Amino acid sequence: MARFIGPKTKVARKFGEAIYGSDKYFERKNYPPGQHGNNRRRKTSEYGLQLKEKQKAKYTYGVLEKQFSNLFKKASRAKGITGEVLLELLESRLDNVVYRLGIAPTRAAARQLVSHKHITVDGKVVNIPSYSVKADQVIAVREKSKSLEVIADSVAASSVHDFSWLEFDQNALVGKFLNTPTREDIPENIKEQLIVELYSK
Template sequence: MARYTGPKSRIARKFGEGIFGADKVLSKKNYPPGQHGNNRRRKTSEYGVMLAEKQKAKYTYGVLEKQFRNLFEKAESAAGITGEILLQSLEARLDNVVFRLGIAPTRAAARQLVGHKHITVDGKVVNIPSYAVKPGQIVGVRERSKSLEVIANSLAGFNHSKYPWLEWDESIKAGKYLHTPERADIPENIKEHLIVELYSK
């Protein structure tokens, strides 16, 4: 499946924030990439601002355009605030839950663990990163994968109380998806109302 595999620092510099996590390059070069990155005075159009916000959300969660559009359409047809529901749907993706539980250091690494059948949902192996985790379901590490170094290193010292909608059980290396997160609890710096405006044009 097509995924962005280019330089992540370049994308982070484009948006001016570490959307893939801590980034040493961003602290040294906090301006857009390219020949004129530090000297650009061009004003971004209203449409450009909305488009950039959508691109930022897509890169942050590692979702392709078609998947993102489908999630938006489902959020739009659901009762409630469309932008919030969109973010909540992205948070419920299995790869994101694995990342939030600290099983993987990044969402890309979480996608790889899911794809390689190291992750279970309610005791059954699920290898679809976009699988929507439902409240009450338990996401864990497959028994034979618990000794994997990448998982052990990621879990070491991870603060499991960061996200109030998740509950971690160290003894079984699994976490429970307690409920859909409130927008205020989702830490991502995404202006979802701009994405709604973009798709509404």
Template sequence: MARYIGPKTKIVRKFGEPIYGVDKTLEKKNYPPGQHGINRKRKKVSEYGTQLSEKQKAKYTYGVLEKQFHKTFEEAARMGGITGENLLKLLESRLDNVVYRLGIAPSRAAARQLVSHRHITVNGNVVNIPSYSLKVGDVVAVREKSKSLEVITESLAGKRNRYPWLEWDGATMSGRFLQKPEREDIPENIKEQLIVELYSK
């Protein structure tokens, strides 16, 4: 499997942003990774380099590989409207992302694992495909026999964020996908227009 499983702090330092959530590493080492990171002179990045970096940031943030990301972009382009916003809406509609947003898992990687290990249901049926695209009205829930899993209970105990496109019911450990999110509601610092420009070349 070609998914990145190396040190996350290395990626965080590469982009200079806490793309995986709160990361204290940036406070101590706010410079690129590598032997010469602290002394490396910041070269003027080309337009292409800036666009490529933004695409890589989006891929690492949502945990999507190149082929799947390109496929998602093509779908976004076919939807009509603003392609960049459509792209983020599709990424936010992924099952693993919604499991993370609902607070069932502490990270997207953990959410992907919960889905793959059959701990999550959609409309009452077990779905083990992290990239499964949710439709408006779908109900995402923790499988009955998985409700006591430590990773889930601990994550829900620390759950703080609320998103207007999701509705959470703590009693049943389930959430409803109310609508595809508006761009201003998505907290990720991604300049989606740069990704569109990159693919338009």
């Protein structure tokens, strides 16, 4: 299964944000990568800004180009504002929901837990990270996986109460996807309208 395995701090520095979460290396070098990263003052074109925003969304949610393009097509066919629907679809991915519930410390770790069959949806094992979670579906950790150290550590440090669209029982390791979040609920710093403009060219 294809996924990004390159240097994550370098990607975060390119966007000027710690898009993968807390990163001590990014905090030390929070300027663009490259020999002249600290001194670069080049003006970015309109296309460049739009492309950068799309790339940021892709890296943030761990989605490859073809997947992202398909999600955009789906969003453009749906009712509502295309950019907002796109983010709602990204937030509804199973790997993202597992991450938001606090079961995994990062989206990459959540993707791995799903792929390795540690997660169930409505009592059935689902090993597809891109699975689209629907309202009122129950996401849980498999009984035999509850002792995994990565899950225990992540749950202990999680703050799922910050998300109004989720419920989570930390003792039972069972969560519920109450509803698809609205744009106001999604904390990611993504200018989705720039992505829409890019695909509209």
